[in-house]
Amino acid sequence: MDTVDRKILELLQADASLSIAEIAASVGLSQTPCWKRIQRLEGQGVIERRVALLNPEKLGLGLTVFVSIETNDHSEAWLARFAELVAAMPEVIELYRMAGDVDYMLRVIVPDMASYDAFYKRLIAAIPLKNVSSRFAMERVKSTTALPLDAVTA
Known part of the structure; x- marks a missing residue:
């Protein structure tokens, strides 16, 4: 390149x-x-x-939630089932397997708290989880999809 x-x-x-x-x-x-x-x-x-790229607020999707998930099961079968379940949830726009004290991180976008509560209930009913923590974004300060191409080597 x-x-x-x-x-x-x-x-x-x-x-x-x-x-x-x-x-x-x-x-x-x-x-x-x-x-x-x-x-x-x-x-x-x-x-x-x-x-x-769509503006979530203008579409009535004003609540962004970062969901940290811990699990006791780290098997490939559990991960495959979890990934399939989460992929079918349109509210989840990103899913990462993490290093450190959290196993998975989700970025979820929903219209409001009631919608997030319904999502949360579906999530915890669908697959066994050790701990789920939710952090609610108050303001989107920076959001980009552009990768830092200056860091790419030839």
Whole structure:
């Protein structure tokens, strides 16, 4: 990956609706080589997909909850069942397996506290968990999907 690839990725992270002509002009390439680079980056899995980012508050999804989960079962079978269960819950927009005192961390977005309570009850009824802790975001100070491409080595 060279500096042109990184610049293409920066542009696409900022606005995936840019045309090939706009991207090519910004990085100093003609359209065909630019398109081939984007195709290569997609083929390599560097570009996973292109999406529209939505404003949760404007959609009435104003409550973000970070849910820490501890479990006594660390088997592959438990994890597979847990991952399948969580993947089927549209409120969960991120799931991470963690190192440290928490086993899993979820980012959950719901309209309000009543909706979170319903989600929580479904979660704890579906699979055995040792401990579930919820932290409620009061304000979104920074939110980005852009990766720090300056840290990527050639």
